[in-house]
Each structure stands twice: as structure tokens, then as C-alpha cells.
Amino acid sequence: MNSQATDSWRQSADRDLILNAGPRFELLVRGEGSHLWDGEGRRYLDFLAGIAVTALGHSHPVFVEAVSRQAGTLAHVSNYFATPPQLELAARLKRLAGAGEDGRVFFGNSGTEANEAAFKLARLHGGAERPRILSLENAFHGRTIGALALTAKASMREPFEPMPGGVEHIPATIEALEAAMDDRVAALFVEPIQGEAGVLELPEGYLKVARELTTKHGALLIVDEIQTGAGRTGDWFGYQHEGILPDAITLAKGIGGGFPIGALVAFGPAAALLQPGSHGSTFGGNPLATAVSNAVLEEIEQAGLVRNARERGVQVREAIEGIGSPLVTGVRGRGLLIGVALAAPVASLVVSAAQRLGLIVNAANASSVRIAPALTIGDAEIAEFTDLFAAALAEVAATALTETNA
Known part of the structure; x- marks a missing residue:
């Protein structure tokens, strides 16, 4: 050129x-x-x-073949229907995440959509009795309004304020978490590694303490694995390095290998919070995206x-x-x-x-x-x-x- x-x-x-x-x-x-x-x-x-x-x-070749094969078979049908790739991917993500039989998956098209779904999950869990949602300083959870409320970057937030209420940003220390946590907290959002902040790791043992405190106070632990998931940190998901199980995780980026897809995986009782009509996505979980994600994750596993x-x-x-x-x-x-x-x-x-x-x-x-x-x-x-x-x-x-x- x-x-x-x-x-x-x-x-x-x-x-x-x-x-x-x-x-x-x-x-x-x-x-x-x-x-x-x-x-x-x-x-x-x-x-x-x-x-x-x-x-x-x-x-x-695995990515190219999956796109070509599924595009020639079935690309989109809406979520009034289920498709084999969608069901296969939901089961695969539950297995890799250790979500158990009662886990459930919501599919979107991006990480920010996954975090919007998780925000609603937190609100449904909290109700009027639990108006507080905790997120960490230096956090990045997306640029749509709900995800942006969770994001602790003033330069991103200020042009679009006021943000949805109830979100508090606390230092990424165990001491700050212990001081902030009480029975009015609906959820704690964390990234295992804060990628957009310069690849900042949480203090050693943070996720274990977070799991203990959220369980004690009845809050959800929601782990943003959008950047750390799909094997990037040397385990399938960042929280697995500390041997804990959260209440929900959000996924995107690497699970599609370049094809747009996002997901919320909910564990245990949190999996029943979103009911018919409470959330949706026209394109989320379409057979083309889920077939490609299945192929990518299978290759990561087998290779x-x-x-x-x-x-x-x-x-x-x-x-x-x-x-x-x-x-x-x-x-x-x-x-x-x-x-x-x-x-x-x-x-x-x-x-x-x-x-x-x-x-x-x-x-x-x-x-x-x-x-x-x-x-x-x-x-x-x-x-x-x-x-x-x-x-x-x-x-x-x-x-x-x-x-x-x-």
C-alpha cells in the first residue's frame, strides 16, 4: 500500500x-x-x-472450521428456542467453572453485557434490604452505564454522571474489605487481576477472605473473569488459583477466540435469581457464537x-x-x-x-x-x-x- x-x-x-x-x-x-x-x-x-x-x-484452523461449519448450518434463531451449540457451551462452562448441577448460564455478546447481567443479579439478590454494592478502586468492568457504575475510573464516569446508585469503591486491601462488609451489602465485584489498571494482582489470600466475608454477611461474590478467564492466567479461571467458588462469574474475550460472546455463569441459589422477563439479549447465545466458543474452549483443553x-x-x-x-x-x-x-x-x-x-x-x-x-x-x-x-x-x-x- x-x-x-x-x-x-x-x-x-x-x-x-x-x-x-x-x-x-x-x-x-x-x-x-x-x-x-x-x-x-x-x-x-x-x-x-x-x-x-x-x-x-x-x-x-479450529476457529475457521467452526465458523464455516456453523454458518452453513444455523446462525441465529432467537432465545425463544434452544440450539445444540448453546446447550453444549452452557454445560461446558459449568463444568470448567465448577458450578455444579444447579449452576446456570446467561449468554450475551460482550464482557460489558455480562457485567450488566451480573449487576442486575446483585440488585435482585439485595432488594431494599441490601442497597450496597462493593467494587474495588482501579476496577474496570465495562463502559455501559451499569458496568460503568462498577468501574472506578473517574475520567470514564464523570461525563456520564449521575451513575446508578448504591455502588461504593473501596481500596483493594483485605483491611478495607473487612471494614466495608456488612449485612446491607448485596454483592462484591472483583477482578482476580486488574488488567486495565496495569495488571495489578489482588493481595495474597484476598479472594479467600472475600469468600468468607460475603458468605458470613449473605452477600454475593461476583468475579469478573472477562480478561483472566479461558486459561489466560494458567488456570481456567483466576479464582481457581485460590481454591474458592464464587456465586457468579462474568466471561467474554478469550472464550470466543475472536468471535463476540459474553456469559454470566451463576452458581447455587444465585442461578435462580434471573427469571423470565428480568433480562434478555436478542443475539446472546446464538448458535454461531456458541459453536465457535465450544470449538475454542475444546481446543484450549485438548491442546x-x-x-x-x-x-x-x-x-x-x-x-x-x-x-x-x-x-x-x-x-x-x-x-x-x-x-x-x-x-x-x-x-x-x-x-x-x-x-x-x-x-x-x-x-x-x-x-x-x-x-x-x-x-x-x-x-x-x-x-x-x-x-x-x-x-x-x-x-x-x-x-x-x-x-x-x-
Whole structure:
């Protein structure tokens, strides 16, 4: 693609797309495995996976076959009817999550929709006697109004206030949770790892204490697994690292491998809260989306990709630490959800330098780079990543640290 053509797509994007995401970085036209190509034929190593979405990488044969087969069979019928892929996926998610026979699944099309359903679940459980819903500082649960009320980011919330009432944001500490919890709390919403905040892990033992306190006070424990689920952290779901069972979890991103789907999985008595007419989704749980999700999750299971995420995550973190960049002050996360803490607020510069070199990563905030590659990566991809990321860090460090010390 020549410069005139490049100018043309940028002009089209500026003219025709709502600017909620800002200017697009590139025009990407093709993907295979952990690589993407732009309109000029340039190759990029994708270590973001569409923000923890393309769990199998790009154009994986299992994904392609599932889309093609189901599209030629049955794509949509509405939720007045059930379909085999929908029933199969509901049973699969219950099994993987340990929800038991009395668990139930609601399907939507995205993570924010799953959290909207969970918000309503909390309200139904709480009623007038339990008006309080707790969420954590630095939390991100989505951008629709209910999910945004749970999200503790003032810059996202303020233009759309007033938010739905009753939500309180507390520090992500055990002490703050103990102080806040009482019998008027309907639910506690938590992410096992706060991805949008820079891949911040909860304190050790937090989820166990949260489970104990919510049980004691009759509140729901709702775990947002949208970014951490589907094997990304080295277990199927983040809460499983602490051996607890929540009352509900929300899912999206990796469970579809690139196809839009979200889900709320409710456990025990919480599974009976949503009744006919209390919630719905025209497209949620359609046979095309659920067939693809079944295929993606089956491949993750059969190919041992949960274990691969656990082992390759250690390898990636060690590789980053081994670079020895003065710009890197720490490496956080679990499995293949990794945050790189920087010594200066230059994450966007690191991301831009990496992209120029042919590497796609993400600035979760001004001083954190987020890394979330496909669960299928191996030695070759990690070696390529290490070289490219080291070069990007070196390019930025030479200027950034000089300016910081001046």
C-alpha cells in the first residue's frame, strides 16, 4: 500500500468512524498465528491478542472450521428456542467453572453485557434490604452505564454522571474489605487481576477472605473473569488459583477466540435469581457464537493451552527481567497476562517504538505496558518478542531516563 493509499484509509477512518477510540494506529488486513500484516505487507508480532481475545491466535484452523461449519448450518434463531451449540457451551462452562448441577448460564455478546447481567443479579439478590454494592478502586468492568457504575475510573464516569446508585469503591486491601462488609451489602465485584489498571494482582489470600466475608454477611461474590478467564492466567479461571467458588462469574474475550460472546455463569441459589422477563439479549447465545466458543474452549483443553499459558508466562516474565532495562522496575501478573512497570510515565512511547519495530503491545496506563499474547505461543515467538521489546525499551530509555533525571 503506497502513501496515498495510507492517507486514504486514515482519512476514511477520521471521516467515517466515531472517534471514541481515537486515531487508529494501522490498517491491519491479515493474521496468522501470532502475527499480523498491515496494508503495506509489513508483519507484526502480536503480543496483545486483541486485548486477551484471540486465545488461539489468528486464523487458527479450529476457529475457521467452526465458523464455516456453523454458518452453513444455523446462525441465529432467537432465545425463544434452544440450539445444540448453546446447550453444549452452557454445560461446558459449568463444568470448567465448577458450578455444579444447579449452576446456570446467561449468554450475551460482550464482557460489558455480562457485567450488566451480573449487576442486575446483585440488585435482585439485595432488594431494599441490601442497597450496597462493593467494587474495588482501579476496577474496570465495562463502559455501559451499569458496568460503568462498577468501574472506578473517574475520567470514564464523570461525563456520564449521575451513575446508578448504591455502588461504593473501596481500596483493594483485605483491611478495607473487612471494614466495608456488612449485612446491607448485596454483592462484591472483583477482578482476580486488574488488567486495565496495569495488571495489578489482588493481595495474597484476598479472594479467600472475600469468600468468607460475603458468605458470613449473605452477600454475593461476583468475579469478573472477562480478561483472566479461558486459561489466560494458567488456570481456567483466576479464582481457581485460590481454591474458592464464587456465586457468579462474568466471561467474554478469550472464550470466543475472536468471535463476540459474553456469559454470566451463576452458581447455587444465585442461578435462580434471573427469571423470565428480568433480562434478555436478542443475539446472546446464538448458535454461531456458541459453536465457535465450544470449538475454542475444546481446543484450549485438548491442546494443553492452560498449562502452556502457565509455563510460557514464566518464560516471558523471565525474558523481560533478563533484558536488564533500567526502564523496567517490575513485572507483574500471572500466566500470559503480564504487566511491565516502568520507571517513568512513558508507556505510550514504548508501545509506539515497539510498533515501529514490528511488535504489538499495549499501554494499560502511563507507566505500565500490558502483554497478553495468544495461549499458543512457543519458544520462537518468545525469542522474537524479547529481541523486539528489548530494542523498544532501549530506544525509549535513552531519552526518557535522561529527561527524568534532568
